[in-house]
Amino acid sequence: MKRKEDTPTETKVERHQFKANCDGKQTRISRTNGEPHTIYWPKNAGECTLHIFSVDKDGKTIRDTTLNLQGSDEQESYTSPKGAYAIVFECDGAAGGTNCVLEIDRR
DSSP, X not given: OOOGGGSOOOOOOEEEEEEEOSBSOOEEEEEOTTSOOEEEEEEEOSSSEEEEEEEOTTSOBOTTOXXXXXXXXXXXXXXXXXXXXXXXXXXXXXXXXXXXXXXXXXX
């Protein structure tokens, strides 16, 4: 019989939902403090085009880190680069949407 300590533990996965306006303002998903961080299964559950990207400590977008998701699009994962301060998202209402919703899994 295996001891409890010898049994591998399952990683608990929680689905999180973030809501924002379709106004192009940043909403923080996760603070990374310079270390790479991964969010899993980001999904655009709203109407606006959604942009996920990493920012530096001054809040400036880090080049080549943007993931664009149209309505109902989903991606397996998004990982911030080393040196990023946070992962953020913003939604724009250019396509006429008014509902911005991002869903992600956290482990």
